[in-house]
Amino acid sequence: MVNERMYGLGAEPSAIRELFAYGMARKAEIGADSVFDFSIGNPSVPAPDAVKQAVLELMEEEPSALHGYSPAAGDPRVRAAVADHIRRRFDVPASPDQVYLTAGAAAGLAISICAVTEPGDEVVVIAPFFPEYQVWIETAGCTRVEVPAHVPDFQLDIDALDAAIGPATAAVIINSPNNPVGAVYTRENLEALAALLARKEAELGRKIYVISDEPYREITYGAEVPYVPCVWPRTIVCYSYSKSFSLPGERIGYIYVSDLMDDAAEVSTAVAGAGRALGFICAPVLFQRVIAACIDEPSDVASYAENRRLLTEGLGALGYEFVEPDGAFYLWVRALEDDAQAFSDRAKAHELLLVPSDSFGVPGWVRVSYCVSRATIERSMPAFKALMEEYRG
Template identity: 90%
Template sequence: MVNERMYGLGAEPSAIRELFAYGMARKAEIGDENVFDFSIGNPSVPAPEAAKQAVLELMEEPPCDLHGYTPAAGAPSVRQTVADHIRRRFGVPASPDQVYLTAGAAAGLAISISAVTKPGDEVIVIAPYFPEYKVWIDTAACACVEVPAHVPDFQLDIDALDAAIGPKTSAVIINSPNNPVGAVYTRENLGAFAALLERKEAELSRKIYVISDEPYREITYGAEVPYVPCVWPRTIVCYSYSKSLSLPGERIGYIYVSDLMDDAREVSTAVAGAGRALGFICAPVLFQRVIERCIDEPSDVASYAANRALLTKGLGALGYEFVEPDGAFYLWVRALEDDAQAFSDRAKAHELLLVPSDSFGVGGWVRVSYCISRETIERSMPAFKALMEEYRS
């Protein structure tokens, strides 16, 4: 008598979570140092000292004020700080009314999708894509339409999007820097995308929202990350401090409904409604205040950059094929056989935990998370070598 869909989602946890759980058990069995766990995107860089100082200082405030409810959209001062930051940094006229603090980007995405779709609509995702997108699209009773990224650069494939956007399309979810590929969409690519959307809106007499999932915005290796609302006004940004400030478990981020869209107020009102509908009351308040104080804190990208160099150099020398990542902390590596799951299973025998690409909506690849210790990457190289030799022999 339980809900079948919910039972199914609970019974089949995501491939990432499953491999992560396997890794925990395996480490307990044979020792942490003997498992090369590339499964999960849990930041390996510590949260900045400023975040700790913020918590310690805030804990001196009167507890009733500190821990009390805020309005559903967040504390007014925090929304103002976030809006000021967006305005200062990206040159868009961000107002605090258009900022809605969320329990991370996941909440932001689930809320945004439900806010701008009606049941039966279509939401486009770019494959490979973060698997939970499909779950939240299903929750909104919409169809998830997978459009492959352009190969080999994994930019948006404008022609494929042209073919996919139709009379039921309500939104396109994009994610740059990208999980799992590490691609960053160029200004030129986004410009072409915006031109397509403008044409499609006119042709279809329909609004098409871009939901821009941006938890990796700060994790880049030199590439420019254009601000999507500057390119396409009908953009909803879902931001998270999970990666930039290494606070993934604290669940803090925001939705910014671009002031530049002609229906900005309607969309932010629907966002507030969707938050209620999905059971959110307010974003965790202590960390609302932490991000207020840490809004200009730089992300520590150096150790991810070092890991990236180490891994790409090592796997390149061993003959692996991969996408050179411009951002995020994932390496997208070609599996050594067509069946990614089978390849992941064979890697497991070498204690290498690599997420098969199937759950990202494409076959034939694995995702290698390099937000781990440098030593693990170094010590994993013989295992990667043995795996390659196994396939070559």
């Protein structure tokens, strides 16, 4: 016998990965140019040149040191470089002790949730939400509490959060810029969250952590992305280079436990413990070093901005309804029938791969990832048109 829950997770791939796998098979069958694969958030922009240069230079180093273990939390030089970057960029007193290098935001989130919860606690997520949150929350023995985003702007709904946060609430996960809707939480909205959490902490007599999931921090189209620790001190930032440097396969990111929280050292120790318990120690060492070498390198968002323009203009002209994204590289489009899965299936017949919204915790929408080539968007427009005509005549 194997573990039933783990068997279930292994047997049922996520809706995103399932569609992505279908797309790979379909491309092999009919040719890559004939499939409009908007399923997964795999960056289409190449990693910066500086990354390649850093790899080449590092390869000159002595191999056993270069490829050896680092301490569990990461190479001290890299932790120092990350802390220094956070200090300079956000004007907060970041110390290297509060930085823990991780295999992407995924590991960072799994660790952070385990670090600040006890089994039986509740973790609040904002719907629509990144589907893997559910897996990590359950693994920590906790319960997910869903709070719908405020419609139509998809900001945090402070009244709904007020109603949802109770004696069992240990943490609130927020993700801005947001996958899947592209919303960026305003400073005012985050300040309202902070005021609510301060009141709830006093009322309930417990600490409530914000886990800020930030892989898309750099991917914005002009919006300000406030640094959450400056607004709510009890924040754990889960950062990743998967999207900002287009390095999702290298599995590199970090946890930063804000120095501004009164229990910062204790939380960092629990982060180290959770990393140990989950086996997430010593993030990939070569890429720890690479990000330290490239830490101030800007992200290239020009082609995502152009894709966003093409897609929103194109779908707008065809009569689709969607949320105008301020960040990330996803468009949240209203399905043309209530059943998002059925709509996604009908889109498939036009070779359009759109992720149904159900696994993000809401019905009736699809997510269109526009981290694709410009040509994919241009060529997909007749298919989107035919799909619309199928529904609306």
